[in-house]
Amino acid sequence: MRCILFACLLLFANVARAQDVPLVADLSNHLVAITTGFTGTDVLLFGATNGTGDIAVVVRGPAKEEVVRRKGRYGPIWANADSVTFRDVPSYYRVASSRPLTEFGAEGLLSRHQIGLDSLRLMNADESTPAEDVTEFRKALMRLKSEENLYDQGVGDVQLMSNRLFRTELHFPANVPTGTYMVEVYLFRDGQVTSAEIVPLTISKIGVGAEVYDFAHGPLALLYGVLSVLLAASAGWTAGAVFRRV
């Protein structure tokens, strides 16, 4: 496996030099299958450049709406009080880079490409919320997502080899949302983005679990319900009948 990988990298390095493409990158796997035994997985991102530079990798999951709620005290009880809704929040967001981002990228550039957790643009759905509240809820969203292992920023996670080859392991935890992911690879030189490449990655449920999910969420949800109840009832009846004889 390692030999094949090394051969691949060498090939990439040669291709990069031969055609003088500044950047090529690919994933070891373009499909992450969530099967019944899924406990998370690593995908290897590897590639080559045509010379020195810094690499930043951004992985974005499908965008969703997220509601952040804050608890408040009602008499003796803690209950959800206020909330802020953010639109177009990436369900998964991970940045890996060879060096700290601010050391090689201008701040304006990082925020334009939304590279780094601080540069991530989150749209507040309700304009009337006070700005300082939004900042606080935004911080909470980042923290909660990090706790779920869905947001991460890893400095030094990209390993460069002789300024030509690079590689990084992208980790996807067990609770990773399904959908189409975009893996963006940026090559920085002299504070500017010299080249960029986007590699798509699909994460989907495969096998019995996927079929059960699709069945339950599809147009035949009623049939799923009927079958579930029948299955439960017959299982209970069978168990009762078996144990009556024992």
Place this chain on the structure above:
Amino acid sequence: MQIYLPIAEMSVNIFLVLGLGGAVGLLSGLFGVGGGFLMTPLLIFIGVPPSVAVGTQAAQTVASSVSGVMAHMRRGNVDFMMGGVLTAGGFVGSAMGVWLFNVLKNAGHIDLTISLGYVTFLGVVGGFMLAESLPGVLNKRPVALALAARGPGRHLWMHGLPFKMRFRRSKLYVSALLPLAIGWLVGLLVAMMGVGGGFLMVPAMIYLLGMPTQVVIGTSLFQITFVTAGTALLQATVNQSVDIVLALLLLVTGVIGAQIGARLSPKVKGEHLRIMLALIVLAVAIRLALDLVLTPSDLFSLGSGDAS
């Protein structure tokens, strides 16, 4: 060994789930209770989303009550007329419960509602059970007997209600509104809290309706089977919250646990059994109450994105 639950969308340790099923099954066999009131909070403790815990528990209750109701039907211990009226009320309550569940979930108050509901019901039921069995152990004179002695034969406000119906098997002539209301409340509980509701229905049938004890268990199981089946169907169609993989896993060990519990039950002293159950029920209630009252370690939480 981890297993991925397709509807809960999380992976759990398969032995943890099997163990939970077995432990709750053992208790339910030992004490002759449904066990839903313990299973739903336990599922939420291990991280199953509340809606999936409640929906799945409804399907699980169908399985655990179906063989019981069939045994009671064979012995003629089911009042079908009464069961039918209770079930009709149950369906209405369950439909309202599923609707209310959705409204509260979107408003971000469902966890609080479930917790408050459990604290109230478990606190009251556990408190009563403890109060009832402690004198039994201390003075050998249970309160239940004293209560039952002045049970049927009273004339109260509820005997003046209209729409009187004759329930032959129970030898009763009472207003249909009363069993409809009891059934409705139980249906609401099934849909919102994932409990069978037997702990509420059985005392109501004995003390409020004055039904003869030998048909109470069979008739309540009859209602529970149909109402939980209807609720599971509704939860699956409206909320997509019935995880059949989780339900079947819990069922496998749950059934075995229940059988072992039922066989152990005669060997343990009745009063001690009731005190044990009362303490378990109170412990769950206290744990849930503490979570509500103590300052949370994190004030912020993420609402599910698909709620809106």
